[in-house]
Amino acid sequence: MKKTYKIQALSVLILLMGVELHAQFTEGRINLYAGYSMGTYRGDSLINEDGFVTPALYPNFSGMNGWMVKALAGGNKYIRIGAGFDHVKARGWEYREEIDYEGSEMVMNSYSLIAQFRTKLARAGILNRISVCAELAPVVGTARLTLSHPLVDIESEDDSAEQPMETSDLFAGGRVAAGFECLITNTFGFYISCSFSYQQVDSKLYHDDRIISPGLDAGFIVRLMNDKRYYY
Amino acid sequence: MSSSTCMWSKIIIWILSLILVVVACSKEKEYEFPMIFTGEVTGIDSTGAVFHGKITDLGREPIEEFGFVWDARQDPLVESAERLAIRQSPREGTFQQQVATTLKDGELYFVRAYIKTEHATSYGKQVTFTSLGSKAPVVYAVDPNPANIGDTVAVTGMNFSYRLSGNVVRFNELNASIVKGNQDTLWVIVPKKLDTVASEVSVSILGNISTAEEPFRLITPKIADFSPKTGTFGSLITITGLNFLSNPASFHAWVGDLEVALIDYQDDRLVIAIPDSLDEREVHFRLGMNNLSVTSVETFRLESFILYDFSPKTTLTGESIHITGKNFSPVAANNYVMIGPLTGKISHASPNELTVILPRQDIGYYGSRENTVRVSILDEQQQFTEKLTINDPWFRLQDSPIVYYNHEMCSQPTISCFVVNEKAYIGLNGSADLWEFDPATYEWRKVAPFPGTPRYMGTGFAVGNRIYFGTGRSSNNFLYDWWEYNVDQNVWRQRANFPGNPRAGAVAFPWGNNGYMGTGYQSVDFSLQDFKDIWLYITELDVWLKMTDYPVDPDLFYGMWFGIALPSGQDTYIGLGNSRNFGYQSRIFKYFPSTNSWESMSDYPYNGEDNFPIGFNLNGKTYLKTRYSKHFWAYNEEVDKWWDMLRSDILTDVSTGIAFSIGDKAYVGLGTNHAMWEYDPSR
Structure with missing residues (x-):
């Protein structure tokens, strides 16, 4: 686990290094986003896999939330590209009388390459500060499930068998989002967007093979600019 | 390098970094033991019902078995619960199995999928269901078949x-x-009590x-043949x-x-x-196995068998004879060895010799x-063909045919006996029957019935060819009538009544041609x-x-x-008996008919109980026996004592008899039974 955090920190450092070294490397403009994410998981509450019927994991979480950061850069006035990182947690698993994942916690870390399509800021008027944007992002990430009680009872001869209590699984998929950005100043603004994610996942401790999650993101924008005194 | 190229280089760096991060974070956990889930x-x-399971990880140990366990109690275990093992190689993914037996209608069951390795067993979560019943198992065959009782055989089938x-x-x-x-x-073990050739196995x-x-x-064993077909023990x-x-x-x-x-x-x-113990002459052989x-x-x-000889040819009862032969x-x-009508006791038997103890005469004649x-x-x-001679001095004859009309009276001397012409006339014991006993032939013959009142305790004597008999007691009366029986004519006639009191x-x-009574x-x-x-x-x-009078004290x-x-x-010895005032007496006197006088003699040796004496004269001696003495005593004139004892081997009760x-032979018997004994002093 410590190793994972170190690598994540190293990644962010590399990104920052790039910014540091080439402040205007995106032809003079880079936008940093940080915000709050919330959403739910969608799907059938029960999984039926060739007759094997068992409660699903994700759809039975009451919800998830977390934070996200992303950085978008240059391109042109209508397209920006960048990368993002989402960290969300899900709790409150419940399905009828079942206790399979009751009390468990899901932590998802998502990494995405983002292509943002946006409207051009006008020279004046309200659209001088607000632009509508849509994003398309392939996503990879890890989903770490921590159980409150064992799902599999392993009985060994010397009682030394460790009961599996957590799993960290790779998922991959995509996300689409749509929203708007509003600049309050030349370098600062906020954004609100709705998103829809779809990921494939494979785990030893649960049987969901996909994660479908609509969400809502909101946060702040910091614009790093080079000799730019206009919003557009 | 243009600024555009530089930018995309950076982007590639970012992507590589991201992949690095994700791969680092997503390294799958490896489990030591298999992971299994119950559907x-x-x-x-x-x-x-159909049970479902899913294996998500096979672990690091070889899989020994996987399947389902179920029970009416929670947390079923492989060791104790019902189990169904899947007969397939384990693989990651789902599996299912129809469970067609062991499910009881209406029972709530707890089911877990399991997977077993050498060192551990993983169970999926427990699911419950209420059964609606199940079917019978399927039985294919029994192997080996045929087999023996007690063998362990495999019953193959399903479920x-x-x-x-x-x-x-x-x-x-x-x-x-x-x-x-x-x-x-x-x-299973073939039941040891199974005893049918073909059995239904269920x-x-x-x-x-x-x-x-x-x-x-x-x-089953089979007999083809045997030899030889004949033989001996x-x-x-x-x-x-x-x-x-x-x-x-x-x-x-078995032989027989x-x-x-x-x-x-x-x-x-x-x-x-x-x-040796075979007791049938012709037998089948029988072999038994598996019941x-x-x-x-x-x-x-x-x-x-073949008879050779026996010895000795003359012996005593209770002694042994030896029979030689073959195939005994x-x-x-x-x-079985019969000596006349009696069965001898075999004291020793071998194929060539039998030793037989002759039966004593108390068990029969x-x-x-x-x-x-x-x-x-x-x-x-x-x-x-040769006969065996019984040489006992006391020899039991055939039982008398005399009927005892009143058994209770047999405890007292009730029967009368007279000897005429080398034959004995016996009877008149409460009935009119009088029997003639011929010791030459041991035959009994009933003669003319007594015409008077049937009586007990009558008295009489025989003179010549006539028997004189009278007095006695009928059911309620004492009698004094007197009768004469002519043996030659087989005719009774009444004579002058006894003049004394009825008695x-x-x-x-x-005595001579006359007689005395008193x-x-x-x-x-x-x-x-x-x-x-x-x-x-x-x-x-x-x-x-x-x-x-009988010489008692006149006072x-x-x-x-x-x-x-x-x-x-x-002379005549008269005495013993009972008296009203002094009870049973040991006194005995000599009476001399020629002089009508009495002479005392030494008392008879007995213990004073009721004596009911019987006696006889043989070879010049008078022998007397009381009821409870086994042997006879003979009076010795020289010493005036009842001195000479005659051993009696009589083995039946002859008290109150005759x-x-x-x-040269004496005869004793009757009384309380029908036995008659012959005493032959020459043997």
């Missing part, structure tokens, strides 16, 4: 209960012990029964056949109904010996001193009177003359009854 139970109906107690395996109606088993095979789970199509068969017989060694523990051999040991024993051949038996078609026959039964009880010796063995009988229990004795008792109105008067009866004149008026009078040469002598 919901589906397909629940009266034929069972057996892993929990051995959940299966009931029966051979016909007999439950079989299950040694071990799984869902496909049950190893497996029942929760009352649902399934039967194997082919019946189970017990291995101890002969060795070789039996050939099949399957003799299949189940030695349950193998038995006798189980015999096996002398030599192979699968197709065995040797037995004809048992089944086969019988030889042909029979074995014992060779007939070595078991004494299987040989030989009837004749010359007896045929017959040997009977296993329904064959042979006899010696019973008197004594009488002949003493006795009478009871009137419950008052008993005993008498001492003696009367002479003159036969020719039919008159009575009173003679000198004491008492008499005597149930005494005895025995003529002895010139005694008499004819020729």
Whole structure:
């Protein structure tokens, strides 16, 4: 686990290094986003896999939330590209009388390459500060499930068998989002967007093979600019 | 480098960084033991249910088994719950199995998928369902078939209960012990009580029964032949056949109904010996195994026995004789030796000799001193032509045919006996019957019935060819009538009544052509009177003359009854008996008819109890015996004592009976039974 955090920190450092070294490397403009994410998981509450019927994991979480950061850069006035990182947690698993994942916690870390399509800021008027944007992002990430009680009872001869209590699984998929950005100043603004994610996942401790999650993101924008005194 | 190229280089760096991060974070956890999950139970109906499971990780150890366990109790375990193992190689993914047995209608079951490795067993979560019932298991066959009782055989099929107690395996109606088993095979022990050649094998789970199509068969021995076909006790017989060694523990051999040991024993051949205790002459051989038996078609026959000789030819009862011959039964009880009408006791038996103890005479009578010796063995009988002579001085004759009309009276001397012409006339004991006994032939013959009132305790004597008899007691009266029986004419006629008081229990004795009678008792109105008067009866004149009284103390008026009078040469011994005032007496006197006088003599030696004496004269001696003395005493004139003892080997109760002598033999008997004994002093 410590190793994972170190690598994540190293990644962010590399990104920052790039910014540091080439402040205007995106032809003079880079936008940093940080915000709050919330959403739910969608799907059938029960999984039926060739007759094997068992409660699903994700759809039975009451919800998830977390934070996200992303950085978008240059391109042109209508397209920006960048990368993002989402960290969300899900709790409150419940399905009828079942206790399979009751009390468990899901932590998802998502990494995405983002292509943002946006409207051009006008020279004046309200659209001088607000632009509508849509994003398309392939996503990879890890989903770490921590159980409150064992799902599999392993009985060994010397009682030394460790009961599996957590799993960290790779998922991959995509996300689409749509929203708007509003600049309050030349370098600062906020954004609100709705998103829809779809990921494939494979785990030893649960049987969901996909994660479908609509969400809502909101946060702040910091614009790093080079000799730019206009919003557009 | 242009700024655009530089930008995209950075982007590539970002992407690589991201991939690095993600791969680093997503390294899958490796589990040491398999991961398995239980799905919901589906397909629940009266034929069972479908269990589902899923393996998500096979772990690092080889998989030994996987499947489902279920029980009516929570947390079912492989070791104790019902189990169904999947007969496939384990792989990651889902699996399912129809469970068709062991589910009880209406029962709530707890089900877990399991997967087992060498060191651990992983269970999926527990799911529950309520059963609607299940079917019977499927029974394919029994292997091996045929087999023996006690063998462990495999009953193959499907859907057996892993929990051995959940299966009931029966051979016909007999439950079989299950040694071990799984869902496909049950190893059971063929019931030791199984005794049918072909048996129906069934497996029942929760009352649902399934039967194997082919019946189970017990291995049976087969007899092909045996030899020799005849022999004797101890002969060795070789039996050939099949399957003799299949189940030695349950193998038995019989000759007839006798189980015999096996002398030599192979699968197709065995040797037995004809048992000494064989009690049938012709028998089948029977071999038994696995509670089944086969019988030889042909029979074995014992060779007939042969008689050679017996010795000694003359012996005593209770002594032994030895019979030599061949093929006797070595078991004494299987040989029968008859000495006349009586069965001898075999004290020793061997194939060539029998030792036989002659029966004593208390258990029966030989009837004749010359007896045929017959040997009977296993329904064959042979006899010696030479006779065996019984040489006992006291020899029991054939029982008398006299009927006792009043048994209770037999405790007192009630029967009368007279000797005329070398024959005895016996009877008049409460009836009119008088029997003639001929000691020459031991034959009995009834003569003319007594015409007077039937009576007990009458008295009389025999003179010439006539018997004089009278007095006595009928049911309520004491009598004094007097009768004469002409033996030659077989005719009775009444004579002059006895002139004294009516009486019973008197004594009488002949003297010349006349006779004397006296003493006795009478009871009137419950008052008993005993008498001492003696009367002479003159036969020719039919008159009575009173003679000198029985010599008791004249100052004491008492008499005597149930005494005895025995003529002895010139005098007669009269005495013993009972008296009213002094009870039973040991006194005895000599009476001299010629002088009508009495003379005292020494008392008879007895213990004073009721004596009811009997006696006889033989070879010049007078022998006397009281009721409870076993032997006779003879009076010795020289020393005036009852000195000479005659041993009696009489083995029946002759008290209150009779005694008499004819020729050189004496006869004693009757009383309380019908036995008659002959005493021959020459033996």
